[in-house]
Amino acid sequence: MNRLVFYLLIGLIVLFVVAAASLFVIKAVRRRIRGREQRRKNRFIDMIGELVVQGEWKARVFRRYASDPVFRGVLLEYLRMMAGSDRQHLMEVARQMGMVAEYTGELRSGDRNRRVRAAEALAEIADPETLTDLVFALTDPVPEVRVQAAAALAHIGDGRAVKSLLATLDQEDAGNAQRLADALYGFGSTAVDEAARYLSSPGNHRPLVARTLGLIGDIRAEEALMQALDSTDQALRIRAAAALGRAGTPRSVPYLLQLLSDEQWEVRAQAATAVGSRMDQRAVPWLKRALTDDAWWVRHNAAASLVEIPGGADALRLALDHPDAYARDAAAAVLLSSGLAGEAVGDLTSDDPLVRNPAMDLVMKLIRAGKGAFFINEGVPPELVSQLHHGGQ
Amino acid sequence: MDRPRILVVEDERVVAFLLTRTLEAAGYSVTPCADGLDALEIGLKEDFDLVLLDQRMPGLLGLEVLQRWNAAGRSFPVIMVSGITGESDVIQALELGAVDYIRKPFSIQEVIARVKVRLRRVDP
Numbered sequence: 001m002n003r004l005v006f007y008l009l010i011g012l013i014v015l016f017v018v019a020a021a022s023l024f025v026i027k028a029v030r031r032r033i034r035g036r037e038q039r040r041k042n043r044f045i046d047m048i049g050e051l052v053v054q055g056e057w058k059a060r061v062f063r064r065y066a067s068d069p070v071f072r073g074v075l076l077e078y079l080r081m082m083a084g085s086d087r088q089h090l091m092e093v094a095r096q097m098g099m100v101a102e103y104t105g106e107l108r109s110g111d112r113n114r115r116v117r118a119a120e121a122l123a124e125i126a127d128p129e130t131l132t133d134l135v136f137a138l139t140d141p142v143p144e145v146r147v148q149a150a151a152a153l154a155h156i157g158d159g160r161a162v163k164s165l166l167a168t169l170d171q172e173d174a175g176n177a178q179r180l181a182d183a184l185y186g187f188g189s190t191a192v193d194e195a196a197r198y199l200s201s202p203g204n205h206r207p208l209v210a211r212t213l214g215l216i217g218d219i220r221a222e223e224a225l226m227q228a229l230d231s232t233d234q235a236l237r238i239r240a241a242a243a244l245g246r247a248g249t250p251r252s253v254p255y256l257l258q259l260l261s262d263e264q265w266e267v268r269a270q271a272a273t274a275v276g277s278r279m280d281q282r283a284v285p286w287l288k289r290a291l292t293d294d295a296w297w298v299r300h301n302a303a304a305s306l307v308e309i310p311g312g313a314d315a316l317r318l319a320l321d322h323p324d325a326y327a328r329d330a331a332a333a334v335l336l337s338s339g340l341a342g343e344a345v346g347d348l349t350s351d352d353p354l355v356r357n358p359a360m361d362l363v364m365k366l367i368r369a370g371k372g373a374f375f376i377n378e379g380v381p382p383e384l385v386s387q388l389h390h391g392g393q
Numbered sequence: 394m395d396r397p398r399i400l401v402v403e404d405e406r407v408v409a410f411l412l413t414r415t416l417e418a419a420g421y422s423v424t425p426c427a428d429g430l431d432a433l434e435i436g437l438k439e440d441f442d443l444v445l446l447d448q449r450m451p452g453l454l455g456l457e458v459l460q461r462w463n464a465a466g467r468s469f470p471v472i473m474v475s476g477i478t479g480e481s482d483v484i485q486a487l488e489l490g491a492v493d494y495i496r497k498p499f500s501i502q503e504v505i506a507r508v509k510v511r512l513r514r515v516d517p
Binding site for chain 1: 405406407410411414415498500501502503
């Protein structure tokens, strides 16, 4: 029995040693392979880089390595990092090497991994001649292929692809739709007309497209965004109100001001921010009223917008005396975060009473609003803070 | 007359090679560096006419390098090199005293033009 245990133990030890040694050898071999590939990669980086810097576009040199995946990877890295005429030359080289034709062919491969890799490579190359193939790839059953094709199309920036991109986006789930919306944003102003039309369709992702139009910030979207404010889709109304902050003109300001009385607090909050972005003085009395809104975000956004609008900061200072405690809080918080309270601290020591007295008044009101700690952190002596809290000067 | 000295701080080998060789070919003396901590040390010891500073790097971020140089009283004209998503980084860098920025992907001709503008008085 003892002998059996002994042999079993020896067997286990031998097995362990063999396994450890095998693992060590496998790791060493992998390290060696990785090291060799890295050296090859570095050699190609230097080689392609030197040709780029010298402006020598010798297709002969490039063709020699055309089938080497490491070389191709490095070429794609250069394409990703470069812009301008040198990039155009490099793209032409990729064409001459047959890379573009090969990858567009692989977009129709039965192997999903090959299609993903091809779409990724074409997104780096961004060759305008691949437009039709990339539009075809937008209908691929694999989400990653569609996303990469959309990225490539955005990189190329040809507006003819926007309609197809929107059709694909419309069928996506929320996660993928966001990635396609990023591509839509990449088109910039080229996408605006088609995306604006999408807002009046029964599309599934209209809020997302409205948001993207806001990010692009082209005023050609204004009319469609204003119409979207009348939609029964609340998410769309919220996004459209926000988007008008960047993609609106003075024309949309009255619409946004009406939205400050909307039933949905999210719409009111976005409208409050949007009118601040427009910096339109007509908004000041409306925003002052919004300081007493039931929703914290609306009060906060209204206060933040008042700081942006000429004359709005004065309204905010006056709001510190507002009978509504919520309005006073919103005004105080934004006066602190916007830097106006910090500026007042600097003015406390001014020799000019016209500068010093309003500063003293503002600081005193903020201290009474419970913001004394802010001024102590700003270097105001605690005894002065205490004195101002009790109304002395 | 000595050639203007440029420190290129960039960890991506492709970008580092492009910047270094392009500037060398344009006649500048270039010191490449691939790590934020190394860049900090080099900048504390040596003087440069211009620094091209990447934001995302191992060791220390570009902005941190800039902050520490400022704190140590080391002042170089710095051009930030930033990815497309780094808008806030660019703004912060300009606030810290960077004189310009280059966005990736970049054009080689644009890099040379921007460097020349900054080094106009000491052009080789």
